[in-house]
Amino acid sequence: MCGIIARIGGDDGAVDELLTGLENLEYRGYDSAGLAVKNGSGPEVFKRQGEISHLKEVLADEVPDGGLGIGHTRWSTHGPPSDENAHPHTDCSGDVAIVHNGIIENYDELKADLLARGHEFTSDTDTEVIPHLVEESLAEGADPETAFRETLEKLSGSYAVAMITKHDHAVYATRRGSPLVLGVSDGEYFLASDVPAFLDFTDDVIYLDDGDVVEVRPDGHRITTADGEAVERSVQTVEWDPEDAGKGGYDHYMLKEIHEQPAALRQTLRGRADPTTGDIHLEEFPPGTFEDVKRVQFVACGTSYHAGLVGAQFLSDSGVPAQTFLASEYATGQPPVDDETLVVGVTQSGETADTLSALRRANASGAKTLAVTNVVGSTAARECDDALFIRAGPEIGVAATKTFSSQVVSLALLGERLVRDVTGTRSPETRERLDALSDLPGNVQQILDYTSARRIAKRYHDSDAYFFIGRGAVRPVALEGALKFKEISYEHAEGFAAGELKHGPLALVTDRTPVFAVFTGRNDEKTLGNVKEAEARGAPVVAVASDANDEVYQHADEVLTIPETHPDVAGVLANVQLQLVSYHAADLLGRPIDKPRNLAKSVTVE
Template sequence: MCGIVAYIGHRDAYPVVIKGLQRLEYRGYDSAGVALNCGEELNLYKKQGKVAELEAYAKDLDTSGNIGIGHTRWATHGEPNDVNAHPHPSGNGKFALVHNGIIENYAVIKEELVKRGHVFQSETDTEVLMHLIEDVMDKQKCNLFTAVRIALNEVVGAYAIVVISKDNKNELIAARKSSPLVIGIGKNEYFCASDATPIVEYTKNVVYLDDGEIAKINLQEGLKLKTIKNQEITPYVQELELKLEALEKGGYDHFMLKEIYEQPRSIHDCMRGRINLEDQLVSLGGILEYKDQIVNANRIIFVACGTSWHAGLVGEYLFEELARTPVEVEYASEFRYRNPVINEGDVVIAISQSGETADTLAAIELAKSKGALIVGICNVVGSSISRATHCGSYTHAGPEIGVASTKAFTAQVTVLTLMALMIGREKDTISNERFTRLLIDLHNIPDKVESVLKSDAKIQHIADIYKDAPNALYLGRGINFPVALEGALKLKEISYIHAEGYPAAEMKHGPIALIDEEMPTVVIATKDASYEKVVSNIQEVKARKGKVIAIVTKGDSVVSGIADHVVEIPKTDDLLVPLIATIPLQLLSYHIAVMRGCNVDQPRNLAKSVTVE
């Protein structure tokens, strides 16, 4: 949930670090700071607010130096202010550190360091870690690399850190545990970052640090890796697939709008090479080695958080309908605290956009310890989840910069659909006729999403009517219930309007008490097996003078005559409706948020990659 950028090489470090922080601002934007080695001392500049405020503050200050570290913060310990912002200096001013994650035993360490005479300026756990490294260095008379390694053996929690020294402008130290860190290797230069977005402009060659690894990056000696237990590691260099143009807005006002409009392509990219209409085949190469275990699973457990959890709920309907495999969907954040029952033959499928979600990683480790097969579905190549799982499938949605997930959700649902179809075909729990029909319908989804995007102007008009509503209710039945949950979450995240998603049948069991003339009810009312019942729910809302916004199948005449507003979507198989019905809900949330003056891409209190529990 915070962003780290570091540079060492032949360029001026400050412009590289600042540009990198701008690219990482979606990870945290409460405060920002840089530390630069100008050859004589460390210059630290920190500012509450966004990177632009840091830039303005440092405009006329000394920003020279070929080595620098930077940070965008999402506050955990201590409120967002200049003092709590990173980087944090050591007590003697010789070192500075940036840190993502949480040091869980920082209070105990701090108490001991205070007894030894250390004085702290901030409320953060990060400053405690910097002082601990300084203390180790003083007591053991060792170099910085060794001091970092020894100090990290004393801490409990998660970290990605980069440390620089005033006395060495040719070296920086980096380390990680449960929080991502990637090293870019250029020609006589190196980059460090929380993810690859700040690096791709300069090099395609990267090394992803694994848990418990420390890197010494020295311009004379190159890159050297060790574990915190002092074992040497040979760096594994990978080539980035990320493209620079994917990180720009491309003429759109916001990343979120761009990513909504990218969904015809991202869904197509997710399916590309995985379905063969001519031979009637679905193939997911990333899970082929473990296909038999998945096909024969006694039970499948989805673990995820937020939007990914909603994708898992859609997956539950898909897997049980097509593959006839019992499915449970768990909040990853709760899974590890319940001593869950996991038996031999169970398969756990972990879903995460970033592949770095701390709660989901913790759930994976618990499930692995109990002998489950772990399958990953994530978007980021080389991410922690992709390396922690036995097998999995990438969604290939491309970088998602907007904090509120859009194209990642539809890509996850697409992968789950492919997986359910493949397992169902292997188990012979789906007829050839239905398999063929679903395969054709799935192949046509990108074009159908494209057609829904043409309703943007109409959705914008609806948004203008309801932009000041204090509450909203979202209803759906069956596989569209998770769509209602996802629609409500989007509205909450970016417009700050209180919204709740419910199974439509549950409305009369409580939420109907909220219906009045001021509260809009958004209903997914497409033509499916429960259509008549959904129509009844709409009539119940209208009988209480509620306002109804309905997502309907093209050509619908019944709901159109009852609802206040309708948005049509193309007819498709019931199981594939979530891929289309979610699009107008994303647009509705987006336009309402813009009209309310909200920061759509960086909503308050949220960050893109939740790497702390």
């Protein structure tokens, strides 16, 4: 949520590149946008409620000159969406312009003091206290960097901030619990919340650590700690092509990313598993890495939480005690951990605030921590003891698709290593499971080529509600199917453990509530019994199953077919079919699929 972009270059060109960066950040979710450009005098600010197209309309008559500027996409926290609440925010004189992600927890107190000293505020935001505090330090004779640092010392909370002033030709920025990355190119620099913001211009990046303060000028940059000590951060090259972050001819990023799953899964699996020998090759975790682990706890949010449920189910079934916790609950009521506990944070971005908080609490309690993430250099990857990268490539659509599949496969591989290290044994099903994993990319492609999801979505698109059920390892798939459906279609959808349907939810079942039931070849007879319960109440049933299950075909009104595979892997295939149903249902309803209302791709506040 919220996005920062800054461009530092020559004498002009800032506006066009800032607008490109803002458009590249749209996937994070926003309700207003703005930018400030440093020209011959002070910062010139342009901002509007609504989409970036509204900001472009303001700039259409005259694009200001300038080679240095900052921009922002806002997702409302303090104050509703409005022109006044959009970023950048300025001080009383307009000499200081600020963009900010995160939350200033003590802003009420700071604002009251500033008002008492005669400052005038024009917004409802917590952000606006920052430029006014800088203004006071400048008035007392501080230079811009000192004024920036003195202001930071007064702030409590989680934030990333970028500042330009009338007084010099530089951008000052910092991060504390909110992501910020520096892009390095010939003759120009960029600062952003996420790499895709400036990927059109450079793929060389420097990941900033919490507390870093960076001063960036057209001729170079300087990074210091919160205490002012100079530090060096290495330049890394991001292995993403700008085209990877585009739509590639698809109507929506989500559809493109659903179709990228075969390639993403090949990347996830490449070099990591050998079905012929049953060996697992995780370079980060050679045999014996986890031999001291006695229990595993997964912490995650949303879609990543569902992937964590799959990972915990696999470990529990294999004899390793494992639980999955919602990170937001774990952070406020952490279960007991010790040095024999492995806490695995599953987070696509590596910047999810609740997950980071949970990992930090676990680490402070003596647990070993591990991040399963998509982003090299992310906060989770750098703060945890270890990291496993899912290698899914950039995902722009707010609704996670290919990253869920890659998370589940990554956790399956990690699970195999954990089982061997913790129990000293190898599952008798290992080779079959690894064979099924190696077949996944081709099987997913088969679904994409022959799915009937659009026809089924059209048949049921005017229903009152949608229920998703599954048992065991595919209960998380039912939960994920319902989450996808509700977040992009805005229709009511719920996921249940199949056996729980009769313990309450069955009261809601009618002939206008289709039930999507996931079958994997394991415990199918029990799930079929639950299907019959729904069928007896007149509910249409859509089964997700292989064509080998004849009895399912007899009781289902529709079947979304998946290739026959190992039961532990079938959930990934079933999930692809449910993703497609959700996509087509939302498309038929004309929803803004890539930018669902009130949601953001990267949730960086608790």
